[in-house]
Amino acid sequence: MQREGSxxxxxxxxxxxxxxxxxxxxxxxxxxxxxxxxxxSTRERILEAAGELGYVANLQARSLAGGRSRxxxxxxxxxxxxxxxxxxxxxxxxxxxxxxGLMLFTTHHHRGQELGYIDTIANGxxxxxxxxxxxxxxxxxxxxxxxxxxxxxxxxxxxxxxxSVVDITNWQGGYTATEHLIQLGHRRxxxxxxxxxxxxxxxxxxxxxxxxxxxxxxxxESLIVEGDYMRExxxxxxxxxxxxxxxxxxxxxxxxxxxxxxMEAIHDQGLGIPGDVSIIGFDDIPEARVVHPKLSTVRLxxxxxxxxxxxxxxxQIEDPHLQxxxxxxxxxxxxxxxxxxxxxxxx
Amino acid sequence: MQREGSxxxxxxxxxxxxxxxxxxxxxxxxxxxxxxxxxxSTRERILEAAGELGYVANLQARSLAGGRSRxxxxxxxxxxxxxxxxxxxxxxxxxxxxxxGLMLFTTHHHRGQELGYIDTIANGxxxxxxxxxxxxxxxxxxxxxxxxxxxxxxxxxxxxxxxSVVDITNWQGGYTATEHLIQLGHRRxxxxxxxxxxxxxxxxxxxxxxxxxxxxxxxxESLIVEGDYMRExxxxxxxxxxxxxxxxxxxxxxxxxxxxxxMEAIHDQGLGIPGDVSIIGFDDIPEARVVHPKLSTVRLxxxxxxxxxxxxxxxQIEDPHLQxxxxxxxxxxxxxxxxxxxxxxxx
DNA sequence: AGGCTTGTTGCAAGCGCTTTCAAAGAGGAA
DNA sequence: TTCCTCTTTGAAAGCGCTTGCAACAAGCCT
Numbered sequence: 001m002q003r004e005g006s007x008x009x010x011x012x013x014x015x016x017x018x019x020x021x022x023x024x025x026x027x028x029x030x031x032x033x034x035x036x037x038x039x040x041s042t043r044e045r046i047l048e049a050a051g052e053l054g055y056v057a058n059l060q061a062r063s064l065a066g067g068r069s070r071x072x073x074x075x076x077x078x079x080x081x082x083x084x085x086x087x088x089x090x091x092x093x094x095x096x097x098x099x100x101g102l103m104l105f106t107t108h109h110h111r112g113q114e115l116g117y118i119d120t121i122a123n124g125x126x127x128x129x130x131x132x133x134x135x136x137x138x139x140x141x142x143x144x145x146x147x148x149x150x151x152x153x154x155x156x157x158x159x160x161x162x163x164s165v166v167d168i169t170n171w172q173g174g175y176t177a178t179e180h181l182i183q184l185g186h187r188r189x190x191x192x193x194x195x196x197x198x199x200x201x202x203x204x205x206x207x208x209x210x211x212x213x214x215x216x217x218x219x220x221e222s223l224i225v226e227g228d229y230m231r232e233x234x235x236x237x238x239x240x241x242x243x244x245x246x247x248x249x250x251x252x253x254x255x256x257x258x259x260x261x262x263m264e265a266i267h268d269q270g271l272g273i274p275g276d277v278s279i280i281g282f283d284d285i286p287e288a289r290v291v292h293p294k295l296s297t298v299r300l301x302x303x304x305x306x307x308x309x310x311x312x313x314x315x316q317i318e319d320p321h322l323q324x325x326x327x328x329x330x331x332x333x334x335x336x337x338x339x340x341x342x343x344x345x346x347x
Numbered sequence: 348m349q350r351e352g353s354x355x356x357x358x359x360x361x362x363x364x365x366x367x368x369x370x371x372x373x374x375x376x377x378x379x380x381x382x383x384x385x386x387x388s389t390r391e392r393i394l395e396a397a398g399e400l401g402y403v404a405n406l407q408a409r410s411l412a413g414g415r416s417r418x419x420x421x422x423x424x425x426x427x428x429x430x431x432x433x434x435x436x437x438x439x440x441x442x443x444x445x446x447x448g449l450m451l452f453t454t455h456h457h458r459g460q461e462l463g464y465i466d467t468i469a470n471g472x473x474x475x476x477x478x479x480x481x482x483x484x485x486x487x488x489x490x491x492x493x494x495x496x497x498x499x500x501x502x503x504x505x506x507x508x509x510x511s512v513v514d515i516t517n518w519q520g521g522y523t524a525t526e527h528l529i530q531l532g533h534r535r536x537x538x539x540x541x542x543x544x545x546x547x548x549x550x551x552x553x554x555x556x557x558x559x560x561x562x563x564x565x566x567x568e569s570l571i572v573e574g575d576y577m578r579e580x581x582x583x584x585x586x587x588x589x590x591x592x593x594x595x596x597x598x599x600x601x602x603x604x605x606x607x608x609x610m611e612a613i614h615d616q617g618l619g620i621p622g623d624v625s626i627i628g629f630d631d632i633p634e635a636r637v638v639h640p641k642l643s644t645v646r647l648x649x650x651x652x653x654x655x656x657x658x659x660x661x662x663q664i665e666d667p668h669l670q671x672x673x674x675x676x677x678x679x680x681x682x683x684x685x686x687x688x689x690x691x692x693x694x
Numbered sequence: 695a696g697g698c699t700t701g702t703t704g705c706a707a708g709c710g711c712t713t714t715c716a717a718a719g720a721g722g723a724a
Numbered sequence: 725t726t727c728c729t730c731t732t733t734g735a736a737a738g739c740g741c742t743t744g745c746a747a748c749a750a751g752c753c754t
Contacts, residue, residue, distance in 0.1 A: 011470060013710055024734045029712060037732055060407040060471045061710030064739045079436045089426045092453050104451035106439050123358060124407045124739095260637065290607065290638035360740055371704045376742060384702055408740035411709045471709095 012055045021049035032057065033067070063124045071101045072313060073126040075133050078106050081229070082257075082285045083302065087132055087154060090306020098314055100127070107133055128313045130154055145324075150316035152309045155200060164316060164324040166309045170200045173298040173331035174207025174252070177280045180296075180333060181250045182215045185341045186278065189217075190241040190248035192227040192234060192258050201229075204254050204282065223248055227258050234261025242269050242277070249342035250278035256285045256297055263291065263338070274340035284334055294336035301329045359402045368396035379404065380414070410471050418448040419660060420473040422480050425453050428576070429604070429632045430649065434479055434501060437653020445661055447474070454480055469496045475660045477501055492671075497663035499656045502547060511663060511671040513656045517547045520645040520678035521554025521599070524627045527643075527680060528597045529562045532688045533625065536564075537588040537595035539574040539581060539605050548576075551601050551629065570595055574605050581608025589616050589624070596689035597625035603632045603644055610638065610685070621687035631681055641683035648676045 014032070018025045023046060030038050031046045049055075063069050074091055076084045088104065095102050103126055121129060128150035131141070141161050144151050152164045181189050191208050194201030209219050225240055227233040234253060241248055242265065253259035259281030266277050273279060273293055281288060284299035308327055316322055361379070365372045370393060377385050378393045396402075410416045421438055423431045435451060442449050450473060468476060475497035478488070488508050491498050499511045528536050538555050541548030556566050572587055574580040581600060588595055589612065600606035606628030613624050620626060620640055628635060631646035655674055663669055 011710090015710080025711080026713080026735080027733055030733090033712080039732065042732080056470050058411070058470050058710050060411040061739090062712075064405070064407040064411055064709090064741090065711040065713080066739065067712060079432060079439050085426060085432055092426050096453065101452060105448060106443065123403050123405050287634050287637050290634050292637070292639035358740090362740080372741080373705075373743075374703055377703090380742080384700095386702065389702080405740050408709090409742075411711090411739090412741040412743085413709065414742060 011058070012053045013058070014055070016053055017046065017050045017055050020053060021046045069125060069127040070099065071103050071126045072310070073103045073105060073121045073129045075105050075107065075121070075129060075131045077133050083255075083283065083300075084132060086300070086302025087306040087309075090303035090308075091130060091310050092306075093303075094307045094310040098310070100314075128152070128317050130309050130313060131156060148320040150313055150320060152313045152316070154305055154309050162324055164312045165326045166305050166312065166329070167327075168200075168300055168305065168329045169331050170203035171207040171210075173282060173300075173333075174204035175211045176207075176331070176333050177252050177282070177298050178208045178211035179215070180335070181252065181278060181280065181339060182211065182217070184250075184278065184339060186248075186250040187217060187342075188220075188223065188246065188248040188250075190223045190225070190238075190251040192225055192237040192241070192251065192253045192262060194227060194229045194254035194258070196226060201254055208252055227254060229255050229257060231257045231261035234258030235265045236261075238262035238265035239269070242266065242271065248277070250280075250339070253279060253281045256281035256283040256288050256295065259295055259297070259338075260287060260291060263295070274338050276343065278339040278342070280339055288334075288336070293338050296336045296339045297334050299332045299334050301331075304329060358405070359400045360405070361402070363400055364393065364397045364402050367400060368393045416472065416474040417446065418450050418473045419657070420450045420452060420468045420476045422452050422454065422468070422476060422478045424480050426451075430602070430630065430647075431479060433647070433649025434653040434656075437650035437655075438477060438657055439653075440650075441654045441657040445657070447661075469494070475499070475664050477656050477660060478503060495667040497660055497667060499660045499663070501652055501656045509671055511659045511673070513652050513659065513674045513676070515547075515647055515652065515676045516678050517550035518554040518557075520629060520647075520680075521551035522558045523554075523678070523680050524599050524629070524645050525555045525558035526562070527682070528599065528625060528627065528686065529558065529564070531597075531625065531686060533595075533597040534564060534689075535567075535570065535593065535595040535597070537570045537572070537585075537598040539572055539584040539588070539598065539600045539609060541574060541576045541601035541605070543573060548601055555599055574601060576602050576604060578604045578608035581605030582612045583608075585609035585612035586616070589613065589618065595624070597627075597686070600626060600628045603628040603630040603635050603642065606642055606644070606685075607634060607638060610642070621685050622690065625686040625689070627686055635681075635683070640685050643683045643686045644681050646679045646681050648678075652676060 014025050014028050018028045021028065023042060027038065027042065028046050030036060031043050032050070059069070072095055074088060076088065078084065092102050103121070105121060129144070130152050132154045133156070141151060141153070141163055145163055152166060153161070155167045156165070178189060189212070191205065193205050196202060205224070212219050222244065223241065225237040227237045234257060237258070238251060238261065241251060251262055253262050259279055262279055263273060266273055266279070271277055279295070281295050281297040282300070284297045288295040288297050308329070312325055312327070361372050361375050365375045368375065370389060374385065374389065375393050377383060378390050379397070406416070419442055421435060423435065425431065435449075439449050450468075452468060469491055476491070477499050479501045480503070488498060488500070488510055492510055499513060500508070502514045503512070525536060536559070538552065540552050543549060552571070559566050569591065570588065572584040574584045581604060584605070585598060585608065588598060598609055600609050606626055609626055610620060613620055613626070618624050626642070628642050628644040629647065631644045635642040635644050655676070659672055659674070
């Protein structure tokens with residue numbers, strides 16, 4: 001078998017179309033992009049030729065030559081968290097209805113990669129960038145901004161960065177969850193944090209502390225244990241909390257995964273939920289609704305965040321000189337069955 | 348405020364680096380790509396210059412000029428199914444460890460878009476393409492193949508397409524699930540199908556039918572109701588099954604979402620699981636483990652599929668002349684608590 | 695010493711497309 | 725009829741990069 005096509009088959013280019021239609025490439029390009037100053041008959045002939053040849057635009061060339069990309073980049077740490085899943089669904093949908101494509105880039109928490117990616121992506125591949133990745137240095141985002149490159153930060157508010165942001169009231173969520181427990185009569189409330197490098201984690205913790213203070217309950221640092229948003233750590237952290245001398249009667253977990261892990265630990269400890277220990281999570285992932293008992297949680301409007309972020313970004317793409325906007329969405333307490341008054345009422 | 352930078356700031360190009368290092372662009376290019384025949388000292392000088400200038404490669408230009416893309420495309424119907432999530436996690440991870448980036452494209456089930464995308468993507472943007480989308484016409488995939496463009500189909504085996512494929516034993520899964528129920532003593536077993544346009548759906552159904560036949564149970568078409576892999580349809584379908592004159596004592600759902608919907612319907616009907624009705628799903632999504640009762644299901648090695656698909660694709664990228672391979676992964680029955688012998692034993 | 699490798703580097707031609715800028719017709723106005 | 729304007733089209737210059745080919749220096753052989 002002769003291999004005659006070792007060199008990748010020549011693609012149909014704008015030149016081929018021009019030749020076939022009997023016009024110059026410039027005219028073809030005009031037809032393909034806008035419709036300024038082209039005679040209708042010409043336009044038709046060219047479109048026809050393009051169709052017959054099965055012409056497909058080469059995006060590289062187009063954007064190299066200065067055309068606009070019809071893709072938007074979404075920079076995310078990974079696909080594993082459900083959190084990203086929720087956001088990207090919203091992003092994906094609104095992007096699609098606006099005629100844009102989505103390019104999802106995952107960084108796997110490699111800091112170096114994140115930076116490299118950002119440059120690369122911003123360097124022509126996409127028309128704009130949505131960032132859900134933590135730890136992106138301020139300077140980078142600023143550099144992008146300076147280049148008039150549209151960027152929207154999602155739930156990564158760094159108040160010092162002058163950039164469009166969509167985020168949620170993490171602080172409020174932590175506060176509400178804790179207060180809910182307090183109003184149920186709890187006094188010893190444990191808290192399992194998220195990955196403390198993330199703003200969302202520190203904010204939730206801050207909300208928790210404030211709620212305690214507002215209700216004249218001293219913050220007991222031994223009741224706060226650090227987690228990482230993962231189920232396993234949730235288990236370990238809860239275990240630590242439960243085996244302490246004075247165990248808490250309720251636990252606030254910084255996300256649902258953590259809460260799920262904690263619930264397992266509570267069960268394994270021979271304790272009942274919410275009889276012995278109440279627990280409340282964060283996120284409202286699908287599992288929260290089906291776990292037994294159903295998990296009370298603070299719902300994050302992830303999909304909505306994605307949608308709004310896209311809106312903001314698209315605006316910015318239209319007009320790069322627009323002032324950055326900051327939208328904050330509120331969280332919502334979803335009461336289910338994992339919280340109850342502590343045994344014996346108020347301790 | 349004067350807007351002096353209305354034109355996007357000039358990026359650092361290979362020319363700038365060349366000028367700064369005192370070499371030609373060709374040499375810079377060589378250093379940046381491989382290491383063939385470049386003096387070590389030169390190499391260092393150039394790298395240094397690039398670093399100082401903050402040079403970032405322009406991917407468009409590179410791939411336009413014939414360089415290799417370091418991205419792989421994943422074409423998926425959408426992000427909502429969990430199914431895609433599982434696969435893309437596997438894809439993402441192995442890609443990352445191979446030094447490739449992932450570009451995720453969603454088609455939203457718009458047939459037209461799928462085709463347009465494929466061309467566009469194959470047209471230089473990526474080094475290869477993974478397809479999890481159904482309904483991609485044979486001719487398209489073949490055209491890609493002919494151009495030596497690396498493609499791997501995931502769980503979309505169309506035996507008539509000469510292409511690399513990673514799929515799973517959907518048929519076997521349907522068979523096993525059904526047989527499990529039969530061995531428990533069930534005779535009237537309902538089946539809720541998936542989206543029948545998909546190969547996976549028809550295969551699962553075929554497995555179900557065959558299991559019945561092999562055990563001398565007549566296939567009762569009234570026990571088979573069409574679903575679409577969504578929870579809502581699962582609910583409706585189960586409802587239809589349960590309100591029929593002779594309701595089944597067990598139900599096989601074509602995926603876990605459907606099963607979850609069905610479980611809800613069963614409960615709403617005042618029936619118990621598995622007391623009155625046994626149910627078994629497909630996929631083993633995270634919810635299956637936490638729902639009450641825990642859902643027995645046929646586990647799909649989604650992540651592994653993703654991994655293997657990447658392996659196959661990377662091989663093909665290395666050597667486009669490679670013969671297509673076909674890998675089939677097996678499904679696994681996960682027994683949990685949603686299946687039991689029918690009341691009164693064998694009917 | 696002259697010729698031939700071998701190792702390095704530069705030149706220049708594109709990749710496919712967009713986008714000025716100028717040219718060529720077509721129609722009026724003078 | 726000639727000049728001017730407006731519309732439509734083409735020529736050509738890149739965008740930033742890779743790469744085949746030529747050029748050159750140094751080192752080796754005969």
